[in-house]
Amino acid sequence: MKRTALASALAVASCFVTSTVADTLGLEVPYAASTPSIEATLGYPTGQKISSPEAIHDYFQELAKAHPDQVKLKYYGKTWEGRPLFFAIISSANNIANLDSFSEGMQQLADPRQTSAAEAEQLIQSMPASIWLSYGVHGNEISSPEAALLTAYHLLAAEDQATQTMLDNTMVFIDPLQNPDGRGRFVSRYYMTAGLEHSADRISAEHNEPWPSGRSNHYLFDMNRDWIALTQPEISGQVDALLDYYPLIFVDLHEMGGDTSYYFTPEARPYNPLITKTQREALWQIGENNAKWFDERGYQYFTREIFDAFYPGYGASWPLYHGSLAMTYEMASARGHKWRTKDGTILTYGDGVKRHFVASVATIESASQNRQQLFQNFWNYRSQAIRDGRGSDNRVRIIPGTDDAAAARKLAGLLVQHGVEVNQATESFKVCGNNYPAGSYIVDGAQPAQYMVRTLLDERIDMDQPFIDDQEERRANNLPDEIYDVTAWSLPLMFNVDIDACNSVPSVDKIAVDGRLIESGSVTNADAKLGYIVAWGDMNAGRFLTAALRAGLHVKQSDLAFKHVNGKTYPAGSLILTHAENESNLAAAVLELARESGAQVDGVDRSWVLEGPNFGSMNVNRVHAPNVAMAWDEPFSSLNAGHTRFVIEQQFNYPVTAIRTEQLARSNLSHYQVLILPALAGNFSHALGESGLANLKDWVQKGGVLITLGTATRWAVDNDLLASAREAAITDKEPGHGDENRVDGLLLETARDLAHYIQADEADPYWTAGILARGEVDQDHWLAAGVKPEVVSITVGNDIYRPLTIDNGRNIVNYAAADRVVASGYLWAENQQQLAHKPVLMWQPHGRGMLVSFTQEPTYRAYLDGMNLLLMNAIFGGSAHARPLR
Numbered sequence: 041m042k043r044t045a046l047a048s049a050l051a052v053a054s055c056f057v058t059s060t061v062a063d064t065l066g067l068e069v070p071y072a073a074s075t076p077s078i079e080a081t082l083g084y085p086t087g088q089k090i091s092s093p094e095a096i097h098d099y100f101q102e103l104a105k106a107h108p109d110q111v112k113l114k115y116y117g118k119t120w121e122g123r124p125l126f127f128a129i130i131s132s133a134n135n136i137a138n139l140d141s142f143s144e145g146m147q148q149l150a151d152p153r154q155t156s157a158a159e160a161e162q163l164i165q166s167m168p169a170s171i172w173l174s175y176g177v178h179g180n181e182i183s184s185p186e187a188a189l190l191t192a193y194h195l196l197a198a199e200d201q202a203t204q205t206m207l208d209n210t211m212v213f214i215d216p217l218q219n220p221d222g223r224g225r226f227v228s229r230y231y232m233t234a235g236l237e238h239s240a241d242r243i244s245a246e247h248n249e250p251w252p253s254g255r256s257n258h259y260l261f262d263m264n265r266d267w268i269a270l271t272q273p274e275i276s277g278q279v280d281a282l283l284d285y286y287p288l289i290f291v292d293l294h295e296m297g298g299d300t301s302y303y304f305t306p307e308a309r310p311y312n313p314l315i316t317k318t319q320r321e322a323l324w325q326i327g328e329n330n331a332k333w334f335d336e337r338g339y340q341y342f343t344r345e346i347f348d349a350f351y352p353g354y355g356a357s358w359p360l361y362h363g364s365l366a367m368t369y370e371m372a373s374a375r376g377h378k379w380r381t382k383d384g385t386i387l388t389y390g391d392g393v394k395r396h397f398v399a400s401v402a403t404i405e406s407a408s409q410n411r412q413q414l415f416q417n418f419w420n421y422r423s424q425a426i427r428d429g430r431g432s433d434n435r436v437r438i439i440p441g442t443d444d445a446a447a448a449r450k451l452a453g454l455l456v457q458h459g460v461e462v463n464q465a466t467e468s469f470k471v472c473g474n475n476y477p478a479g480s481y482i483v484d485g486a487q488p489a490q491y492m493v494r495t496l497l498d499e500r501i502d503m504d505q506p507f508i509d510d511q512e513e514r515r516a517n518n519l520p521d522e523i524y525d526v527t528a529w530s531l532p533l534m535f536n537v538d539i540d541a542c543n544s545v546p547s548v549d550k551i552a553v554d555g556r557l558i559e560s561g562s563v564t565n566a567d568a569k570l571g572y573i574v575a576w577g578d579m580n581a582g583r584f585l586t587a588a589l590r591a592g593l594h595v596k597q598s599d600l601a602f603k604h605v606n607g608k609t610y611p612a613g614s615l616i617l618t619h620a621e622n623e624s625n626l627a628a629a630v631l632e633l634a635r636e637s638g639a640q641v642d643g644v645d646r647s648w649v650l651e652g653p654n655f656g657s658m659n660v661n662r663v664h665a666p667n668v669a670m671a672w673d674e675p676f677s678s679l680n681a682g683h684t685r686f687v688i689e690q691q692f693n694y695p696v697t698a699i700r701t702e703q704l705a706r707s708n709l710s711h712y713q714v715l716i717l718p719a720l721a722g723n724f725s726h727a728l729g730e731s732g733l734a735n736l737k738d739w740v741q742k743g744g745v746l747i748t749l750g751t752a753t754r755w756a757v758d759n760d761l762l763a764s765a766r767e768a769a770i771t772d773k774e775p776g777h778g779d780e781n782r783v784d785g786l787l788l789e790t791a792r793d794l795a796h797y798i799q800a801d802e803a804d805p806y807w808t809a810g811i812l813a814r815g816e817v818d819q820d821h822w823l824a825a826g827v828k829p830e831v832v833s834i835t836v837g838n839d840i841y842r843p844l845t846i847d848n849g850r851n852i853v854n855y856a857a858a859d860r861v862v863a864s865g866y867l868w869a870e871n872q873q874q875l876a877h878k879p880v881l882m883w884q885p886h887g888r889g890m891l892v893s894f895t896q897e898p899t900y901r902a903y904l905d906g907m908n909l910l911l912m913n914a915i916f917g918g919s920a921h922a923r924p925l926r
């Protein structure tokens with residue numbers, strides 16, 4: 041049986057959504073009955089229900105079963121909650137039969153060092169173009185995964201010539217659901233709140249998600265910012281798969297506010313300077329073709345006004361630096377079955393499905409029609425990358441790892457995960473006048489991933505000057521700037537690890553590095569008579585500490601550096617484990633922990649110390665395994681709560697108990713030694729109430745370690761827990777006319793004078809979208825044990841605090857002087873002046889306990905590895921230094 045329109049293929053008679061899909065598409069397309077329809081498989085027509093993650097998986101399995109010669113399902117991992125992550129490859133039977141040689145062909149084309157121009161030409165002539173469509177990275181942006189089902193159905197069932205041509209010319213990769221956990225959370229909550237009729241009212245429970253929304257994944261990450269650090273399996277798995285196939289076009293399909301229309305490429309300013317003119321022209325072409333399809337159907341859209349591609353950590357940015365095209369598409373969200381827009385019309389879920397479907401097919405058509413050009417551009421990009429790298433003054437990057445072995449290994453492994461070739465020297469060498477030890481990592485820029493290398497490693501990537509000039513002009517006119525996300529993300533800065541650049545390639549024996557982020561550690565003098573020392577100062581030692589505590593070992597930590605009789609000097613914070621204080625199996629336990637954590641452990645036969653405290657000194661404290669709690673739920677920022685829990689649980693390997701605000705206010709917290717308050721998104725004082733505040737203060741007095749992050753530090757100041765104050769903007773402005781209604785005459789000579797006059801008398805400092813800032817560390821305090829003299833912190837927003845006076849506490853980390861404070865990114869001149877020497881991290885004792893306050897979020901996006909040691913010291917050092925009545 042043949043059907044003649046999408047409507048009959050998909051819908052029962054009364055289905056408004058699917059009939060309009062067909063009507064609006066205006067395609068007289070015959071559909072094969074042998075392809076399982078969405079309705080037959082899932083029990084409802086497309087757009088009539090928000091499909092669960094399980095239903096989406098079921099449907100793709102059905103398609104694969106029905107079309108084994110045209111569909112391949114590939115699994116790239118599991119979510120934190122155990123849901124499968126997969127994509128489908130759909131093409132003609134002939135292309136799918138040649139999938140392996142296609143992947144090989146793309147690998148060849150991706151590496152012009154291994155492939156001649158003639159071989160490339162041969163590949164370009166013969167291979168299908170590839171397009172990768174990724175749907176639903178934000179779990180509450182619901183229509184795009186449904187459009188993925190429809191796109192797959194259409195490609196497999198449509199029997200018209202146009203679709204057959206597309207399938208002959210293209211390999212279509214469909215990742216229908218990048219964030220199954222978030223969507224699962226949304227769908228379950230949405231149907232729980234629905235009643236007899238679905239509500240279109242924006243104030244209805246259906247349209248207002250409780251904390252945390254379905255946007256994020258299990259650890260509450262916005263995964264559309266994670267394409268730099270690759271911390272989440274949903275993104276790192278996808279990156280692995282992308283590197284297998286190098287799709288020429290990548291589209292990330294989202295939703296935005298319900299009162300908008302549809303957004304597609306070209307993107308907004310500022311452009312990342314590493315995106316080429318050719319790429320931007322090709323993106324423009326795709327936008328124009330999408331517009332043709334949208335015009336034919338009367339769909340509204342806009343381009344260029346928002347959604348820039350400057351920050352490379354978006355899904356729609358990452359593939360650009362490998363030479364592909366990448367774009368974001370955004371549809372107005374019904375955020376449920378229907379939504380009444382500001383102008384009174386009803387936007388339906390199906391409207392979103394249709395538009396994302398049309399945009400998907402339009403883009404496949406672009407890939408099909410521009411096949412050769414896309415290949416040629418990809419080949420040229422990667423050839424150019426090699427040439428640029430070879431000719432660069434910074435051709436070779438060297439990560440010696442002598443300052444932080446754990447961070448160096450993680451950086452090298454992460455680069456490999458990004459598709460960068462990294463080698464490790466197996467002997468010492470000298471290049472550009474410097475000596476490097478064996479084990480140093482080497483990245484040669486003469487490789488096709490050189491633009492990815494630059495994106496991730498360059499200290500600065502600048503926005504173009506005309507864009508910056510426009511932003512300064514807007515500020516002068518009391519308008520907000522148009523910077524969409526952070527302006528700095530350099531991995532070596534964020535990891536706070538030394539990296540050198542050199543223009544010549546060292547001649548040294550080396551081996552290729554793999555993508556592991558942790559190198560196994562080892563123990564010297566494993567049968568030591570007295571015990572073991574672990575030098576503090578990197579995450580290898582950090583992971584050793586948490587693992588030792590969880591294993592129930594007796595661990596001591598020295599507040600001061602010491603020189604052991606073995607000749608080595610150990611920094612403050614170094615760990616000491618002795619046989620006398622541990623069970624008999626210590627040696628075996630330490631060996632295992634070293635292997636897993638990456639720590640280098642020194643066995644010692646004697647305790648004798650030449651300089652600094654002995655092991656039995658008052659300056660050597662036992663570290664008890666603290667019970668760590670963190671605030672959870674409103675009014676805290678779900679992002680920061682998630683990032684923080686992730687860093688402690690998955691990077692420190694230490695469990696955290698999440699406690700909702702209401703319980704914090706009224707429960708006995710004496711079971712916990714540490715409580716972390718993540719950044720706030722609302723009013724905690726209100727949520728806590730007076731008795732709740734008293735409860736927390738009492739807990740601190742009795743020995744609790746209270747750690748505030750980012751905007752939670754405002755709450756600590758407002759409630760007299762932290763003797764600092766938040767600053768207003770510095771201004772030379774005369775007070776305005778106040779509430780006087782008759783005042784002296786005033787001359788405003790220029791429009792600028794007027795703009796100056798109308799400013800508020802007292803205002804916050806100007807908002808900063810995000811820079812990396814240098815902080816200077818007070819290394820004499822235990823909170824800074826093992827920390828380098830300088831750290832790099834993110835600085836977002838406009839919180840600037842006064843330093844603590846010496847009678848109240850210590851300022852452990854302060855911003856550097858004005859001329860040095862910006863490590864990377866763009867910062868307004870007056871903020872730069874005002875930030876100088878102001879606190880980043882403060883410590884204030886209270887009774888038997890203490891407050892530790894970070895003025896910014898050290899766990900931001902879980903990519904500021906250089907801040908991790910300070911947070912570890914706050915948690916473990918803090919609980920070791922508090923004096924609770926045990």
Ligand SMILES: [Zn+2]
Pocket residue numbers: 178181264294295
């Ligand atoms: Zn989104």
